[in-house]
Amino acid sequence: MSKKLIIMARVNEYAPRDRNPHIPFTPEEIGEAAAACRAAGAAIVHFHARNDDGSPSHDPERYLATIRAIRERSDILIDCTLGQATIKGDEARAAHIARMKGGPAFRADLAAIDVGSTNIDVYDAAQKRFTTQDKTYVNNISTCMYLAKQMDDVGVKPHLTCWTIPFLRAADALLDMGVFQEPAYVQFAFCEGGIIGGHPCTIRSTLAFLDVMPANRRIEWTVTCKEGNLLPAAAVAIEQGGHISPGIGDYPYPELGAPTNAAVVDFFARMARAYGRETATPAEARAMLNIPG
């Protein structure tokens, strides 16, 4: 039996609806999308809280309301953001995590920590200019340790996002220190569409991460792609025992007709089954990642 594949659906990020109208904003919309992704084969939903108009929300209550809306509709595991570059300050970024204490009904199972720093400006090749010139996404070691502690206190498992090879080396060191626990859930974030802060989404750039995977650590790794089709990295992940994190939050998938999140999950789940890997249920993913029940 092949190892089961964990699909994490990245349903909305801060994507607008102009290129794909199916981006969910409200707690109810996110809850519905998550349930549909679960039915299509996803074990985890990754979401960003959004206001009704789609703007980013950093209100802890909005996070909790969204988590409740997801839990009411399915048993899918829940992974939330800390807001990336839209919010500053370690405490502010983790405010919704602290708010989850003691409440299994509104506590996320996982939350993202980016384990390093990189420039995230976007290059517009057609115009031969950067749309911004000063966007360094800074996550120093101290920040990573603080965020890990906040999550530990509440019982939320960190998922460790790696944009470059140094992020993976930092994750390895922080696992060595016991700041993070094994099995680690590591996500490689590829970058297309003019975002140059990570590796391009190619077979070789995926293998570049696997070449430096720490030996003798229990790591379950997954792949995502900002502003590009996940197919190349997904092919490597499906063949080499990794997992996948597709979704219209990252990329509108015009080549699939600007589909719903569930349709994107279904597309990748079929591809995995054709290769001989069945999708993991939330309960199976929980066991594989050792997420507190």
Added chain:
Amino acid sequence: MSKKLIIMARVNEYAPRDRNPHIPFTPEEIGEAAAACRAAGAAIVHFHARNDDGSPSHDPERYLATIRAIRERSDILIDCTLGQATIKGDEARAAHIARMKGGPAFRADLAAIDVGSTNIDVYDAAQKRFTTQDKTYVNNISTCMYLAKQMDDVGVKPHLTCWTIPFLRAADALLDMGVFQEPAYVQFAFCEGGIIGGHPCTIRSTLAFLDVMPANRRIEWTVTCKEGNLLPAAAVAIEQGGHISPGIGDYPYPELGAPTNAAVVDFFARMARAYGRETATPAEARAMLNIPG
């Protein structure tokens, strides 16, 4: 005839003398080391200005005095630092560059620009702790553009240092914009000894950069390794048409008996010749890199 190999000797960085007593500090010491490296096969010397006691100097006059001391002793090309994380602020970092205007005798031929941001804290695996937790080396796009402009104004060619794949993608974009000119001199900086801000110095991690080398650009690339033996990356560079940048400033080479810089250059030059690549003279390197005369 195989392509000539450009050896850039990285003679001192901010290395102390406790692990290798041959680290040059003063203008005269750096000048002597540079001349010896030239005799051993180096075409370029990369240096950091140091005070007599070895502490970092950011005094533009100290840079100029060092350049004069190098020029008095050989025809080696000169590449200087902008001080990495030891000095803050774009203007301060480029103060010595501005001071070089109009003076070929005290003008460097090349100077380093790090084309991106990364965390540079050091992990002490034996103690299971980071020696620092907040060292993010920030070079945003705006900084890169400012430094390129300063160098252009003076006639100093930037050498583009890449710690991770996003740095190379930024270099490609800035070449596309005309901020940097081809042929570009790109340096891949590998990291060992607990520094986790770049790729480990392995054959595969070197190939990871080559896999994303921009197509159709004229790039002369070189390799260096902070706190580790350059051999694996040098092997790839020698075999695949790249160049090399060894030196005791980066690593004391205890396995070679804590040698002089010239002895390290000689070691790598012999290795290259054994493979069939002769070392480039300064004049040949100047032509290959299109450095203003």
